[in-house]
Amino acid sequence: MVNRIVLNETSYHGAGAIQEIATEVTKRGFKKAFVCSDPDLVKFGVTKKVTDVLDNAGLAYEVYSQIKPNPTIENVQTGVAAFKAAGADYLIAIGGGSSMDTAKAVGIIINNPEFEDVRSLEGVADTKKPCVPIIAVPTTAGTAAEVTINYVITDVEKKRKFVCVDPHDIPVIAVIDPEMMSSMPKGLTAATGMDALTHAIEGYTTKAAWEMTDMFHIKAIELISDSLRGAVENTPEGREGMAMGQYIAGMGFSNVGLGIVHSMAHALGAVYDTPHGVANAILLPTVMEYNADATGDKYKYIAKAMGVEGVEDMTQEEYRKAAVDAVKKLSADVGIPADLKEIVKEEDIQFLAESAYADACAPGNPKDASVEDIIGLYKSLL
Structure with missing residues (x-):
């Protein structure tokens, strides 16, 4: 069997890393940036931290902020038109997954216009050309979309x-600056952090997992478990640990699903x-319990990475429970709800389950789940 790893061409890590953007832009001869960022980041001056770097270096750019938290087909199509009108030749994506996902779709369609309907990009699309160069600057420690x-696009x-x-x-370049x-x-720190933990645990147990991605995922679980509580309290150490942990998780799951x-x-x-x-955090412990008998001894190493003591003396049943309990405790400690009672309407469960069953991530689950299985999982959290 042949395994593949795809990573950024270049990544920068650490406080102040955004200063390297000007260096990279100048070195690569880029002319004008199309800056994708969401309205709140623009409003609260977060986007400005990067545009200040461009201004100080005399680099041209245009800001596009018509991006929703769950970016839509319309967001992408509007972005494509705006990119063309701007006369830009590269993208800077500033934000969480929404900004970066929008930038990816825009960049792909600009260089592969046959996919301009957006829907045809679903799954593994047969694009012929790399997207417009993207410099990705995450402002959340969770999605790892930069790597x-x-x-993901909403229809x-x-x-x-x-x-x-x-x-x-x-993205050609990822700039992971905890500042x-x-x-x-x-709330957002907690939710995105639990998203990162979900990436690490699902990536570690997915059917396609192998030694190199296991290495990434176990380290990510350890870093996230050590850092998320501190990040929620906005400690520098917590922010730095989460910035690194979520990126490492992305290095793994991007390549194995x-x-x-x-x-x-x-x-x-x-x-x-x-x-x-939030959705991932609520669902993760319940799905871990469902998947446990298809994961071999992996929950032992998840439990150890999350700081559970005495794992080596536990039975398989005990360490599997310990891993799930550690996830539940971390989630509770950072204020995530424990169930879906305030979110899901029972009459929607059939549609939700059918949508989940058809989702591109489902085949990677360590245990094959039917629509009926997924219905049961949703109902167990009501």
């Missing part, structure tokens, strides 16, 4: 999210606009 070959008309998987969309994440409120936690979360996001990290 993945995936992006409002059909009330569903679709996952696009394409090595041509990976760009310091303005995140507690995820599982039904993400499939079920995508359905919730499409129907109820549920924040992706």
